[in-house]
Amino acid sequence: GENVEQHPSTLSVQEGDSAVIKCTYSDSASNYFPWYKQELGKRPQLIIDIRSNVGEKKDQRIAVTLNKTAKHFSLHITETQPEDSAVYFCAARFSGGYNKLIFGAGTRLAVHP
Amino acid sequence: DADVTQTPRNRITKTGKRIMLECSQTKGHDRMYWYRQDPGLGLRLIYYSFDVKDINKGEISDGYSVSRQAQAKFSLSLESAIPNQTALYFCATSEPGLAGNEQFFGPGTRLTVL
Numbered sequence: 001g002e003n004v005e006q007h008p009s010t011l012s013v014q015e016g017d018s019a020v021i022k023c024t025y026s027d028s029a030s031n032y033f034p035w036y037k038q039e040l041g042k043r044p045q046l047i048i049d050i051r052s053n054v055g056e057k058k059d060q061r062i063a064v065t066l067n068k069t070a071k072h073f074s075l076h077i078t079e080t081q082p083e084d085s086a087v088y089f090c091a092a093r094f095s096g097g098y099n100k101l102i103f104g105a106g107t108r109l110a111v112h113p
Numbered sequence: 114d115a116d117v118t119q120t121p122r123n124r125i126t127k128t129g130k131r132i133m134l135e136c137s138q139t140k141g142h143d144r145m146y147w148y149r150q151d152p153g154l155g156l157r158l159i160y161y162s163f164d165v166k167d168i169n170k171g172e173i174s175d176g177y178s179v180s181r182q183a184q185a186k187f188s189l190s191l192e193s194a195i196p197n198q199t200a201l202y203f204c205a206t207s208e209p210g211l212a213g214n215e216q217f218f219g220p221g222t223r224l225t226v227l
Binding site: 002006009034042043044045046049089091100101102103104105106 | 154157203215
């Protein structure tokens with residue numbers, strides 16, 4: 001069935017370190033992979049996304065990589081700051097249209113000063 | 114600014130009661146979604162709609178129903194609420210697109226069923 005697995009569930013880093021969150025998906029026809037950030041008490045907001053025709057995308061301190069063969073994608077945050085502390089969700093758009101996203105369970109990232 | 118809004122923001126109810134959560138958007142998007150968020154389980158899709166005549170079940174539709182009253186309004190109903198429906202509920206919208214598009218979330222409704 002349609003499934004997205006996300007690891008780790010919690011991640012604690014020191015300010016300035018890098019953080020990596022990994023996701024795997026089940027549907028080889030998936031073609032769109034967004035990452036959402038949810039700060040405490042707030043709504044999820046898109047921070048970066050990647051489509052299946054590219055292998056990597058960067059936006060300042062964040063980057064996402066996609067390995068279609070292995071069906072996994074990762075979020076990389078460099079030079080972490082306390083304001084990066086949040087829950088991060090990966091998602092995959094499954095085949096069949098409708099822009100239907102299946103989300104991972106989330107990673108709670110804590111950046112300590 | 115164009116936005117997605119949800120009412121109520123918080124609701125406490127009792128087992129067996131009928132509850133309606135409402136979502137409105139001024140983004141002009143055709144596609145609307147309802148999710149529930151539980152700790153450790155992420156966001157799970159309940160129902161989604163691509164226009165007023167199109168309603169589809171998501172991963173966890175049992176115990177829920179929806180109504181798309183207009184392009185801008187999408188309501189979620191719990192016909193007979195039960196305690197395990199206690200959760201944070203989000204509405205979201207998106208534009209159409211064959212390759213996938215950003216979903217914009219509302220602020221959420223925290224529902225507690227006693």
